[in-house]
Amino acid sequence: MPEPLLEVKDLRVHFPTEDGIVKAVDGVSFAIQPGETLGVVGESGSGKSVSFLTVMGLINRKSAIVEGEVLFQGQDLLNVPKEELQAIRGNKIGMIFQDPMTSLHPFYKVGDQIAETILAHEDISKKEAGARAVDMLKRVGIPRPDERARQYPHEFSGGMRQRAMIAMALSLNPDLLIADEPTTALDVTVQAQILDLIDRLQSEFNTAVALITHDLGVVAEHCDYIQVMYAGRLVEVGTADDIYYRPMMPYTWGLLKSIPLLTAQEDRLHPIRGLPPSLIHVPEGCPFNPRCPYVFDRCHVEVPQLLPVDGFHAAACHLSLDDRKRIVQEEVLQRT
Numbered sequence: 001m002p003e004p005l006l007e008v009k010d011l012r013v014h015f016p017t018e019d020g021i022v023k024a025v026d027g028v029s030f031a032i033q034p035g036e037t038l039g040v041v042g043e044s045g046s047g048k049s050v051s052f053l054t055v056m057g058l059i060n061r062k063s064a065i066v067e068g069e070v071l072f073q074g075q076d077l078l079n080v081p082k083e084e085l086q087a088i089r090g091n092k093i094g095m096i097f098q099d100p101m102t103s104l105h106p107f108y109k110v111g112d113q114i115a116e117t118i119l120a121h122e123d124i125s126k127k128e129a130g131a132r133a134v135d136m137l138k139r140v141g142i143p144r145p146d147e148r149a150r151q152y153p154h155e156f157s158g159g160m161r162q163r164a165m166i167a168m169a170l171s172l173n174p175d176l177l178i179a180d181e182p183t184t185a186l187d188v189t190v191q192a193q194i195l196d197l198i199d200r201l202q203s204e205f206n207t208a209v210a211l212i213t214h215d216l217g218v219v220a221e222h223c224d225y226i227q228v229m230y231a232g233r234l235v236e237v238g239t240a241d242d243i244y245y246r247p248m249m250p251y252t253w254g255l256l257k258s259i260p261l262l263t264a265q266e267d268r269l270h271p272i273r274g275l276p277p278s279l280i281h282v283p284e285g286c287p288f289n290p291r292c293p294y295v296f297d298r299c300h301v302e303v304p305q306l307l308p309v310d311g312f313h314a315a316a317c318h319l320s321l322d323d324r325k326r327i328v329q330e331e332v333l334q335r336t
Contacts, residue, residue: 002033002034003074004031004032004033004071005032005033005034005036005072005073005175005176005208006031006032006055006070006071006072006176006208006210007030007031007032007069007071008028008029008030008031008051008055008068008069008070008071009029009068009069009070009071010027010028010029010067010068010069011025011027011028011029011051011054011066011067011068011069011070012025012026012027012028012065012066012067012068013025013047013050013051013054013059013064013065013066014026014064014065015063015064015065016063016065017280019280020280020281021065021280022279022280023231023232023279023280023282024047024050024232024279025047025050025051025054025232026047026231026232026233026282027068027233028047028051028068028229028232028233028234029234030227030234030237032176032208032210033208034175034206034208035202035206035207035208036208036209036224036225037199037202037208037209037210037211037222037223037224037225038208038209038210038211038223038224038225038226038227039211039213039219039222039223039225039226039227039240040052040210040211040212040213040226040227040229041213041214041215041216041219041226041227041228041229041255042214042228042229042230043214043230043276044214044276045276045279046229046230046231046232046276047229047231047232047233048180048212048214048229049098049180049181049212051229052095052178052180052210052212054066054070054078055070055072055077055093055178056089056093056095056178057077057082057085057086057089066078072088072092072093072176073092073175087121090117090120090121090172090174091121091172091174092174092175092176093174093175093176093177093178094168094169094170094172094174094176094177094178094207095169095177095178095179095180096162096165096166096169096177096178096179096180096182097165097180098180098181098182098184099184099185103165104153104161104164104165105153106152106153106154107152108152109149109150109151109152110137110148110149110151110152110153110156110164111130111133111134111137111148111149111150112130112133112149113168114132114133114136114137114149114164114167114168114171115129115130115132115133116129117168117171117172118132118133118171118172121172122172130149132171133149133167133171134146134149136167136168136170136171137149137163137164137167139167139201139204140163140164140166140167140170140197140201141163141193141197142160142163142164142167148160158185158186158190159186159190159193159194162182162183162186162190162194163194163197165182166182166194166197166198166201170201170205170207173205173207174207175207175208176207176208176209176210177198177202177207177208177209177210178209178210178212179198179209179210179211179212180212181212181213181214182194182195182198182211183195183213183218191218195218195221195222198211198222199222211223215259216243216244216252216255216256216259217259219240220240220244221240223240224239224240225237225238225239225240225312226238226239226240226242226243228243228249228251228252228255230251230276230287230288231276231277231279231282231287231288232279232282233287233316234306234316235249235251235252235288235306235315235316235317236248236249236251236252236306236314236315236316237306237312237313237314237315238309238311238312238313238314238315239311239312239313242309242310242311242312242313244256245333246309246310246313246328247315247328247332248309248313248315248317248321248324248325248328249315249316249317249324250288250292250293250294250317250319251272251288251291251292252315253327253328253331253332254270254271254272254291255272256332257270257332258270258271258272272291273291273293274290274291275291277290283300284300284301285298285299285300285301285302285303286299286300286302286303286304286316286317286318287303294319294323294327296318298318299318302318304316304317304318309321
C-alpha cells in the first residue's frame with residue numbers, strides 16, 4: 001500500500017462541560033489514500049463532523065481535549081504551529097461546509113470571496129485571482145460566470161451556492177477535499193448534480209475526498225470506502241460493496257433498512273428505534289445496545305472491538321459472524 005495522504009490514529013476529542021465530559025470522538029482511526037473517496041456515515045451527533053473539523057484544525061483546543069495523531073502527508077497536524085496549519089488549510093485541504101448560506105459572507109460578492117481565498121495563499125494580482133474565480137465558477141457549472149461572480153450569495157439558489165462553495169474549496173487544487181453534508185437541504189435532483197460534480201472535479205484534480213453524510217443512500221455510487229460512526233466511534237468500515245451487500249453490524253442494518261425504496265411494496269418506513277445516546281452518558285458495553293433488536297447479556301458489559309471480517313471489512317459487534325451472516329440474508333437484504 002502507498003503512504004496514506006491522511007492517517008488518523010486513535011483520535012479523541014472530548015469537551016469538558018458542567019454536566020460532564022462530552023466524548024464527541026472516542027478513539028477513531030482511519031486512512032485516506034490519494035485520489036480516494038471515503039464516505040463517513042452516521043446520525044447527527046455520531047462524531048463525523050467533529051473528526052474532520054479536528055483534521056482542519058478548527059476545534060478550539062482551549063475548550064476541547066484532543067488526543068491522538070492526525071498525519072497529513074506524514075506531518076502531525078495536531079502539533080504544527082498555527083501559521084503553518086493556516087497555510088495547509090485551504091491550500092492542501094479544502095472543506096465544503098454544511099450550510100453554504102452561512103459559509104458565504106452576505107456582504108461580499110461571490111467572485112471576490114473566491115478570489116480572496118486564492119490571494120491568501122498565492123502571490124498573484126487581484127486581477128489574476130478574479131479571473132481564476134470566474135474560471136472556477138465556470139468549471140463547477142454555473143452559467144454566465146462573469147455575471148454571477150459580481151453577484152451576492154442571496155442572489156444564488158441553494159444549489160448554486162453549494163457549487164460556489166465547491167469552487168472556493170477547489171480553487172487552490174487541494175490534495176484533500178472534505179465535504180460535510182454537501183447535499184443538505186437540496187432537492188434530490190440537485191443532490192445528484194452536486195455529487196456528480198464532486199466526482200468529475202475529483203477526477204480532474206486527482207483530489208482525495210471525504211464525503212460526510214447521515215444518509216447511506218447518498219454515498220452508494222460515489223465512495224470507494226465507507227466508515228459508519230456511532231456515539232463517537234467507528235462501528236463498521238469496508239468497501240461500498242461490503243457495506244451495502246455484506247453489512248455486519250446492527251446499526252448499519254438499521255441505516256440501510258431506513259432508506260425509502262421505490263420498489264418497496266409496503267408504505268411504512270423502518271426507522272431505527274430510540275434516539276442516539278448522550279455523549280456524556282454513553283451506555284455501558286456496546287453504545288448501540290439500547291436500540292439494538294439483537295442485544296444480549298454481553299452487549300451490556302463489554303465494548304465490542306472493530307474486528308476484521310474479510311479484507312478491509314471490519315465491524316464491531318458481539319454477535320457471532322455466522323449469526324450476522326444469517327440475519328443479513330434473512331432480514332436485511334430482503335428489505336434493501
